[in-house]
Amino acid sequence: MHDLPIKAVLDRLCATRSPRQLANDPLSFCHRYRDPLDREVAAVISSAFAYGAVGIILRTLESIFDHMGPSPRRYVECFQPERGLRDFNAFKHRFNDGRDLCALLWCIRLMIREAGNVEEFFLRGHDDSAPDVTESLNRYSTAALALDYSPLFGQESFPKSSSFPFLFPAPHSGSACKRLCMFLRWVARPADGIDLGIWRGISPSQLIIPVDTHIQRICGYLGFSGRRSADWRTAREITAALRRLDPFDPVRYDFALAHLGISEGCNGVDPAACAACPIAGICPQQGAITTIRKGL
Template sequence: MVMRTYPQLKALLDELYHRYSRPVFLSTSALGIPHRYSSLEDREIAAFVTASLAYGNVKQIHRSAETALKAMGESPARFVRQFNPTRDSARFQDVVHRFNSGVDLALLCHLLHQAIAAAGSLQAFFLKGYDPAHDDIKPALTSFVERMLSLDVSPFYPLGLLPAKAGVRFFFSSPAQGSACKRLNLFLRWMVRRGDAIDFGIWTEVSPAKLIVPLDTHVARIVRQLGLTTIKQPNWRMAKEVTERLRAFDPEDPVKYDFALCRLGVLKQPIPNLG
C-alpha cells in the first residue's frame, strides 16, 4: 500500500472521478440497464430490480436483470403498479440468478406494488423512515427494510409468514444486522446522487451527504489499498468508515467516487500513480 498525503489522495480520487464518471463507462456497470428507460418511474423500478440482482459477475448480472425486465414488459413501473400475483408471477419462471429464483422476483414485485400503493411512490414509502437530522442513511434504510418485509406475502406463503430463508430476504439486507447492504446502498446512490451523467438524482428529498458507499469486492479491495480503511471484512462498519474518510474530500457528496473506484476493479486497472 502506497502511503499518500491528504492532497495526494484527493488529487487521485478527483482524477479517477473525472476519468470514469462519464456515460461511455455505463456499459461496464449494471447502472447502464435502467439508463435505457426514459421515464423516471421506469428508471426507478428498473434500478431496484437491477440493483437487487447486482451480485456475481457483470455479465451474469446484466443477463439476469435483462431477463427479469423483459418479463415486465415495456414499462416496469406500470407492471409493478398493476401487479397481480396470480396473473403475473409465472412471467418470471425462467429467471434464475445464482440462488434467487423467479418466485423471489415475483414476490419482490408484489412488495414493491404494496409499497407504492400505500405511499404513492417508492420514494414516499422510503421517506417515512427518513429524517434529515440523522447522521447518515442507516436509520432510514433499517426502517425501509423492516417495513418492506412486513408487507403481505400470503399469495406466496399461505400462512402469511415469510420464512427466515426466503430468497426475497436477500434483496433486503439490513444495517441493523451489520450488513454492508451493498445492493440497497447502490440503489440509493443511483436514485439520490445528482450533478453528473451517471446517477439519476430522482429522489430529491434525500441528501447525497447522507449516503453510505456501496461496498462490493472491487471497492473493498481498492479502498484498503488506498488506506481509506483498515477493516478487512466488508460490512456496515467498513462502509461507514470508508464513507467518513471520503466525506473529508467532499462532505456534500462522499459517494461520488464509488462509480470510478468500482471501474478500476471491473476493468482490472491499477491504481494510477500521479507522482
C-alpha cells in the same frame, strides 16, 4: 499521503467515467427509461439482483426487463402474483428464484399503492437530520419485509425455502447493504450522466458507499479502511474517509473506484494493470508489486 493530493487524483478519476463503464454496470438498465417513475422501479430491481459476476447480473436483468415491456412502473402497478409466478417460473439468479422476483415486484406494487412511489415509502423512515442513512435503511428494510406477501407464499411469514429477505438487508445485522447503498446512490445523487438524481428527500451527504470486493480492496490500498470484513462498519469507515475529501457528496467517487476493478482489470496483482492505473501515483499497492517483481 495527504488528503489534497488524493482528492486531486480521485477528482481526475471521476472525470474519466465513460459510457463503456456504464454499459458494464446494472445502472445502465435505469437509463433505458426517460420517465423518473420508470427509472425508480428499474433501480429497485436492478440493484436488488446486483450480486455475483457482472456478466451474469446483466443477463439476469436483461431477462427481467425484456419481459416487463416499455414501462416498469406500469408493469408493477398491474402485477398479478398468479400470472407472475407462471411467467417467471424458470427465473434463477444464484439463490433467488422466480418466487423471490415476484415477491419483489409485489413489494414495489405495495409500496406504490401505500405511499405513491418508492421514495415516499422510504422517507417514512428517514431522518434528514441524521448523519447518515443507517437508521433509515434499518426502517426501510423492516417496513418492506413487513408488507403482506401471502398472495405469493400462502402464509404470513416467509418460508425457509425463500431467499427473498436477502434482497432487503439491514445495517443492524452488520451487513454492508451494498445493493441498497448502491440503489440510494443511483437515485439520490445529482443527475450527472451516471447517477439519476430522481429523489430529492435524501441529502447526498448522508449516503454510505456501497462496499463490494473492488471497493473494499482498492479503498484498503488507499488507506481508507484497515478492516478486512466487508460489513457496515467498513462501509461507514470508508465513507468517513471520503467525506474528508467531499463532505457534501462523499460517494460520488464510488462508481469510478469500483470500475477500476469491474471494467479496468485492477486486481492488485497484475503489474501491467497497475502501471496503467490512473490512481497509481497514490496507491501503495503498485509499489509493493514493483518491489515483489524486482525480487523475482
